[in-house]
Amino acid sequence: MLPLVDSHEMPELFEVLGTATSQLVEEIKSQRTLIDAESGDLTVEQLVIDADSLVDDVVGFYRSHDVAREKHIVIESDAQGLETEFTSDPTLVRRVLGNLVKNALEATEPGMTVTVRVIKRDDTVEFWVHNDEVIPEGMQFQIFQRSFSTKGRGRGTGTYSVRLFTERYLGGRASFTSSRDDGTRFSVMFPRTAESPLIESGATPRT
Numbered sequence: 001m002l003p004l005v006d007s008h009e010m011p012e013l014f015e016v017l018g019t020a021t022s023q024l025v026e027e028i029k030s031q032r033t034l035i036d037a038e039s040g041d042l043t044v045e046q047l048v049i050d051a052d053s054l055v056d057d058v059v060g061f062y063r064s065h066d067v068a069r070e071k072h073i074v075i076e077s078d079a080q081g082l083e084t085e086f087t088s089d090p091t092l093v094r095r096v097l098g099n100l101v102k103n104a105l106e107a108t109e110p111g112m113t114v115t116v117r118v119i120k121r122d123d124t125v126e127f128w129v130h131n132d133e134v135i136p137e138g139m140q141f142q143i144f145q146r147s148f149s150t151k152g153r154g155r156g157t158g159t160y161s162v163r164l165f166t167e168r169y170l171g172g173r174a175s176f177t178s179s180r181d182d183g184t185r186f187s188v189m190f191p192r193t194a195e196s197p198l199i200e201s202g203a204t205p206r207t
Contacts, residue, residue, distance in 0.1 A: 044089045046194045051084040070110035076117040086125045086192040092165045099158040100129040100186045107133045126189040135178040
């Protein structure tokens with residue numbers, strides 16, 4: 001199609017192509033990581049991560065994503081004055097947070113807001129992703145099951161992979177709350193150091 005495009009439209013077209021390609025590559029990498037995790041072949045790499053920088057990167061990526069069209073993403077960070085760094089696998093944490101942000105955007109109506117918050121404590125770092133929609137009560141107990149989705153057939157690996165990566169490989173915890181008064185909030189909590197997991201991890205870390 002490129003020869004049919006006027007020269008003055010090329011910069012805009014290349015920007016669109018670049019964004020679409022990045023999104024497609026990200027989806028492919030995400031599926032590959034999930035397959036490795038389910039088969040037990042996933043290697044965990046322990047590195048120092050800056051929580052605020054990680055959130056900025058993930059939110060920046062999804063602000064230009066198709067699912068964010070006509071929607072808003074807001075970042076909040078607590079004011080406890082604690083260090084933002086923690087030790088974990090940056091690729092997996094990014095996958096976890098990215099899935100939560102994407103799911104929240106998909107569930108959000110145009111004009112509404114998704115809020116991402118970082119909670120820093122002495123021993124843990126927690127990420128919240130909130131939107132105003134409500135998950136029907138009858139569906140809530142299935143949220144972390146594989147292939148279950150409120151968005152139809154062929155979906156449903158997002159929240160499943162969130163719990164799989166967080167609890168089996170990263171020594172953390174994944175949870176959510178959903179109500180008519182407060183909307184839906186997904187939370188993932190990670191230990192600040194690899195030596196103090198919140199629960200037993202199913203993988204051997206690689207330093």
